[in-house]
Amino acid sequence: MRPTAFSAAGRFWRGNLHTHSTRSDGVLSPEEVCRRYRAEGYDFLALTDHFVGCYDYPIVDTVPFRTDDFTTILGAELHSGAMANGELWHILAVGLPADFAPSDSPDFHVKPGQETAAELAARAVEAGAFVAIAHPQWSGLTLADARGVTAAHAVEIYNHGCAMGCDRPDGAAIADLLLTEGRRLTMIATDDAHFHEPDHFGGWVMVKAPGNTSDALLSALKSGDFYSSQGPELRDIRLFDDRIEVDSSAVAAMIVQGQGTAARAVHGHSMTTSQLDLERFGNSPWLRVTLMDAAGKRAWSNPIWR
Numbered sequence: 001m002r003p004t005a006f007s008a009a010g011r012f013w014r015g016n017l018h019t020h021s022t023r024s025d026g027v028l029s030p031e032e033v034c035r036r037y038r039a040e041g042y043d044f045l046a047l048t049d050h051f052v053g054c055y056d057y058p059i060v061d062t063v064p065f066r067t068d069d070f071t072t073i074l075g076a077e078l079h080s081g082a083m084a085n086g087e088l089w090h091i092l093a094v095g096l097p098a099d100f101a102p103s104d105s106p107d108f109h110v111k112p113g114q115e116t117a118a119e120l121a122a123r124a125v126e127a128g129a130f131v132a133i134a135h136p137q138w139s140g141l142t143l144a145d146a147r148g149v150t151a152a153h154a155v156e157i158y159n160h161g162c163a164m165g166c167d168r169p170d171g172a173a174i175a176d177l178l179l180t181e182g183r184r185l186t187m188i189a190t191d192d193a194h195f196h197e198p199d200h201f202g203g204w205v206m207v208k209a210p211g212n213t214s215d216a217l218l219s220a221l222k223s224g225d226f227y228s229s230q231g232p233e234l235r236d237i238r239l240f241d242d243r244i245e246v247d248s249s250a251v252a253a254m255i256v257q258g259q260g261t262a263a264r265a266v267h268g269h270s271m272t273t274s275q276l277d278l279e280r281f282g283n284s285p286w287l288r289v290t291l292m293d294a295a296g297k298r299a300w301s302n303p304i305w306r
């Protein structure tokens with residue numbers, strides 16, 4: 001079988017799903033943020049400013065910055081309710097309506113009685129958004145925290161801002177535990193760019209869709225028709241009973257992960273087709289693929305259920 005990201009009609013569009021501007025705590029105007037992403041070869045961008053009262057609950061209208069080869073998806077980073085560590089939740093919502101009702105979130109501090117993160121995430125999904133648990137490692141998220149947000153579609157497997165700013169970029173550990181509990185989550189790499197440090201153009205999604213429109217991209221994101229990358233291109237995955245084959249741009253390692261300790265790698269030089277036998281993965285209902293190029297840049301498939 002082939003994951004639908006590779007068998008579905010359309011082509012891959014490159015985009016960043018997590019970005020800030022002067023409408024919250026970012027450095028650049030929405031227009032300049034869009035200009036820079038387009039200039040860097042991105043096909044689309046979701047501007048996701050912090051949806052809190054001190055910034056007037058921004059869902060920034062980026063429609064004026066669309067061009068014939070660049071589109072935008074409206075969104076926000078939502079905040080409400082406490083994590084187990086007592087701090088405020090961060091939930092990424094891509095594809096929100098401009099009139100999405102504010103939470104009762106005056107600032108970045110937990111307010112007693114406000115909506116829980118689970119309730120806010122469910123409300124965003126209900127409103128049409130693709131919802132992800134943002135930067136689990138940076139947040140100090142526990143497995144119980146993540147387990148509670150049942151409406152989420154995805155987890156940030158890599159957050160470039162958290163990599164550059166505090167060396168806490170990772171979401172794979174918690175995502176793998178959730179997959180092992182049967183949660184059908186996908187995984188996104190994002191920038192979380194604020195442009196006050198080198199936090200941009202470092203992690204993105206490649207979304208397979210028939211057209212570069214907000215609706216087509218959102219639909220593909222919800223269907224899991226995408227992969228994430230820092231550089232390498234993932235071109236095809238073919239899964240057989242006993243082995244997996246992966247086509248890609250030139251990489252130095254192809255790693256397959258499954259539940260528990262199940263993981264194996266094949267290393268080489270300038271590999272464009274890599275193959276691994278799956279004997280080691282007998283008990284795992286899911287597999288995922290990580291590629292690494294000679295510079296250490298990675299690409300991540302979504303989980304494949306079998």
Ligand SMILES: [Zn+2]
Pocket residue numbers: 077090134135
């Ligand atoms: Zn955040």
Ligand SMILES: [Zn+2]
Pocket residue numbers: 018019020077192
């Ligand atoms: Zn953010």
